[in-house]
Amino acid sequence: MTVRSTEGREAAPFEADAFAPSLWAPLEWVRRHPRIIDILVILACTAPACIGLVLIQPPYAWAGFALTAAIGIALWWRRTHPLLVLSVVVACASMSPLVQPGFSPLLIETFIVVYTVASLRPLTHALIGLGLSIGIPFVAAAIRQWIGIGELSPTLVQPVLLAALFLGIAVRSRRQQRETLAALVNTRIEAAAANERSRITAEMHDVVAHSVTVMIALAGGARAAWQKHPERATAALEQLGNVGETVLGEMQTILHVLRSGDSDLDKALHRSGHNLPTLEELADTFRATGLPVTLRQTGFPSDDLTLKNATYRIVQESLTNALRYADRPAEVAVRITGYSDTVTITVTDDGHPGPPAQSLGSGAGLSAMAERATALGGTHDAGPRIGGGWETRTVLPLTKSRPR
Incomplete structure (x- = not known):
């Protein structure tokens, strides 16, 4: 991917997405619109539960719809508050009437919230999220038994949750790698820009300071020789005009370079030796x-x-x-x-x-x-x-x- 600059504007810095692998066009569009992904995730987590509640019609089905709605609402904020959303989603999933005795609530929503925490937060938060996803069902089992709506037998070994944890950690590591690479490229771009500004400063010093010094000396010589040696004064004034014309042309060239892209700058500065007068003329x-x-x-x-x-x-x-x-x-x-x-x-x-x-x-x-x-x-x-x-x-x- 190349960073292009327009006349009068600096090139935009690289972002981490610039180093992401290319996807099929529809998938690429979806990736660039995260809220579309959030809506798809909510549908994937709530639609199967609603269908199950309609077909099975378990006791307390109304509670199941309310819990499913709570899961959908909570998932909307999974990117900004992943640990809180994980706690709400796992608790609601564990209390759902669709959960049968002996069946652990390893639903798709639990997998997604564990993956979200692992992919967006540091490793310590990811481990806390895994612990909550295992511990909350035990608390829910005690509550269900206490209020008499069914038994729940959660387990400590959750291979699916471990898979979600490892996948989230891998995705986060890959994202950090892209961010580090983007930061490195941006640093090099900034260093190159600073170097070019230094080169331009040197060129401007050469063109302006030296030529103006010569012009001042020529003007002083013409003024001193005006009465006694008018021919020398005339020659000095002619030379003064030539120097002024030369410095004006060089300044216009450098200012034109400043309005162009970096490639034009390199080319113009590299060819400046060819455009300069000879040493004998100097x-x-x-x-x-x-x-x-x-x-x-x-x-x-x-x-x-x-x-x-x-x-x-x-x-x-x-x-x-x-x-x-x-x-x-x-x-x-x-x-x-x-x-x-x-x-x-x-x-x-x-x-x-x-x-x-x-x-x-x-x-x-x-x-x-x-x-x-x-x-x-x-x-x-x-x-x-x-x-x-x-x-x-x-x-x-x-x-x-x-x-x-």
Whole structure:
């Protein structure tokens, strides 16, 4: 069975009935309407007794009809109050005028109420119900003899009641197994949804925080160069428009993904590496803000879209941090080196030492880079360099050696 989701709605959780065996269509309809089953049970328990009372016409037949009616009424609440219903049904069945001397009242209604208690309540309640179904007939026998309406000889060994007990316990165990399985599946669905929300958060951080930082830097550069270098200001404004157009398109893509099902989300996030600009274009964007970026790639695989996506986002985050915090760097070096089974991404700047600048972010970028590296089975380190500056170093395994 599959759980389908509609646009704008979360998929409904699994229920225990989802793991129940398939039945013939009419039986399946009956199972989905428990009150129909209750009516059938009442008819099965009362109709034979009424027919017997009409045909045999025993003494006190009127009492037999009254007791049969009491059994039918009590059975309506057998699901909500099984032990109480068992006591009433067994007592009424034991007092019925249809019961003959030497015959134990092992009627169908007794079997059903014992089964109901065993299938709906814990084992202790089921054993109590079995004890009541055996003990109540002894009390009824004493009452019948005292009021002089006939003798009753109940027995302690009731194979039919034992069968009802074991069948009810088996049904309850099977139901608990389905409920446990449904809970496990729902837990995994919730965990997957939480994981997807984390991935979307990382994507939104990359698209919004980094691009907005670049746009702010471009706008500041255009404002500073407007009087002395209008051509530079014009180029910065053009670049600002390009960045804004790009971030708007990426945000629309992610918001469209949020309105789609989980399969669309996986597909869109997986293919995002193919849709991203090149690293050289990313470096040009930051160079337009005045950041002296140099880029060198050696042995980088071009067919691993997931690795390209992670590399792009890590470089983007590192350059954004350099743009925010580096103090007059002479060079911001991006080095991407591929080996036989790993790719190393290093971004360093030689910003001059000085008083720490006021933080412009929340530290989510460094955490996001570390989480991306960990999710792909890699490592990430970031920290200040001796003599000034900052370095981030990330090592990612290739797909063939990445843990599944």
